[in-house]
Amino acid sequence: MSATTALYVRDVSKSYGQLNAVDGVTLQASAGEIVGLLGPNGAGKSTLIKCIAGLLRVSTGSIEVEGFNVRTPQARLRTGYIPEVPALYDLLTPWEHLQFIALAYELTDWQQRAEQLLEQFGLSDKRDSFSGELSKGMRQKVLIACALLHQPTLYLFDEPTVGLDPQAQRELTRQLLQLRNDGAAVLVSTHILSQIEPIADRAVIMTHGQTIASGTLDELRKGFDLPADTPLEDVFLQVTE
Amino acid sequence: MLARSTSDRAAVRYLQSRIIRNWFRRSMRSPFFWLIGVFILFLLIGTIASVIDGPEDSGLIGESEQRYVSAAAGVFLLGGILVGLWRGTTNTPGASLADVVLLMGSPVSARLQFALLMLRPSLLNAVIIGLWATAAGSGLILGSGDQWAIVRLLFTVMLVVLLSEFLRNAVWVGTEQLVARSLERGQRARMTVKAITLFSGGAVGIGLLWPLTRDFDGTWRDALLVLGERGAALAAYPPMSLMASVFTPGGYSLASALVLMAGTLGVGALAIFWARDFTEPVSMTAERKTDARGQILESGSDVHWAILSQYGISPQMRVAISPFGRGPWALLWGSLIRWMRYQIAAAWITLFIMVGFGLLTALGVRMGFVSDYLAWMVVLIFPFFGSVNQFLDELRRQFLFLIPGSAHKRLFAAAATSVLDGMISSLIVIAALLVFGAISPGEAGGLFVLATAISLLAQACLALVQIIVPFWTGQRMRVSLTFGLTGLAFVPAFVVLALLTVTAGPVIGLLVASGITGIAGLVMMVIAGWLFDRMEFAG
Structure with missing residues (x-):
């Protein structure tokens, strides 16, 4: 874990009885970085974000915010969580x-x-x-x-633009960029790929509770042999099909 | 920087005090709040006046009855403890999604968060008990007169409710700490608590009822006396004896009450002490409740059903969904389906309550505690008050306003299920009364017809008030006015019922009163239909 790592999710699993909602996910978010958490419905994105927000216990693995266990007050002081439901x-x-x-x-x-x-x-x-x-x-x-x-130094946005008018969506995008410039780590879970594409530094794609791809958009394109100008939506569809 | 615990307390205090303050601010806009306020003020003045008047014994509760009151108080405490233990294994403390995101997501300490969740529903209860403790400690509420006993009864009931609630929280959060470490261990602990509760409750129940199962050939009254004696024997053991001593003839033990209060506070403190890791189940419950509300709203609207039925799109779907009813009558079909779903999902509990009401009333009639006319009232009270929420829901559905067709048809279609609901409620109570021989078959028939007519009258009055009375008066005010109007419209039928019951017999009285009530209901509904276009969609 580097000195600037704001969030470190290490081999985290979360199960409800027989259902593995999150299955061995590892991801990092560094200070001054926007990470898009993408995936189809039921991929486990919201569950993972709730685990990072400290609302759900992890079954195995660990989550740290600036080196503090996510369920400690120190981690909460450093975390801002915006759920989909207002x-x-x-x-x-x-x-x-x-x-x-x-x-x-x-x-x-x-x-x-x-x-x-x-x-x-x-x-x-x-x-x-x-x-x-x-x-x-x-x-x-x-x-x-x-x-x-x-x-906070880590922001967790779960479908943040749902219900926002165009002005507010633009203001939110501006805020996300400002947060990145101020040195915060931002994890955004969203379905609206066209909004996250211009601002995300990296994307993590999940299906069935597992990470199936992660990296910058260029790295994802290269990884799946896609042309250099392929939009994120096409990359996402290619990866998840 | 403030000490963390000081700022935590300041944050929680601010949160809850602002919620309470704003609730008052918002409530003060409603005339209903002032109406209730005046009523409570009169009640308070009356109570204070009677207390100042002196603690003389008016003879309402005799020495022998006080023994049974003490026994009942002791058994009530035991019941409260057992219920608290049981609920602790099943019921997660309630929290809103705002609590989950803003409070539980914050660095406020887990114990303080839990204290707020635990105390919030019991806040008024705790404040009143605190006032009582202060008054009792100052020697203001002592004495042995029966009016003091009523005051003591009120406060001890509140204390038992508080103890039961704290116990539930303590058991839940205590076992949740085990669940956090090992799911199997936590579940085993909860099963153990359940088993102990069931065993204790069962043993107490059998102990109380045992003499009645062995060649008992006395009357109902004798049976109650036997139960009272058994209860008194049970109430001799602690902690029931503490509660029983509060009602023991000849004196009131302040010490007993204070021990009970200290015990209650101790249980609450234990719950807070144990509260470290509880966010997951609380947040999941809060989300489930929100989801459920969303789903009910979605399916409750039945938008597609109404559209398909109204416009005749997709005959296959129409046949599948709506075997009868087009236009306004599609509303009736939709509301019947919703009603059926609700009955199957939740109303079986209501069914037990209704049957319980009927059985208790029948028992009262048979033992001579309840007059025949009071039994009639128990039957008629359900259609009078029962279906307000159901019909209000129907009046809030946008398709009531959007579907073309006569206003009268739409209104009748929207009211029909609520009328049916009132009829069925009264029918259950009537059946229980009839089975136990508390009323004759003729009376049962007459009561059923009258209950149906009252149900219609109540829905018509509700529609009329919703149309005429401006929305800014508030829904509670309008519902109160509905009851007032229904009562007024029932006066002529009531007078005729009273006269004819004496002169021509109860069955004739009930049938004629039904006719008058039914006509009043129809007239009101027709007027409401004429004025229906004035009504605004409440959303």
């Missing part, structure tokens, strides 16, 4: 969510950054509305703002 407290406002995050992560002088995030995601006029009254897309934006507020 899970917010209906009875809290966006601003109160951010304030809770600030308290839980012991942030100081966070207000200006929180204001900026709300502004960037077009939520300033909704800062004092109950989250239960917001649309799905807006709730997703609040959740992203919550994850960005404490500036």
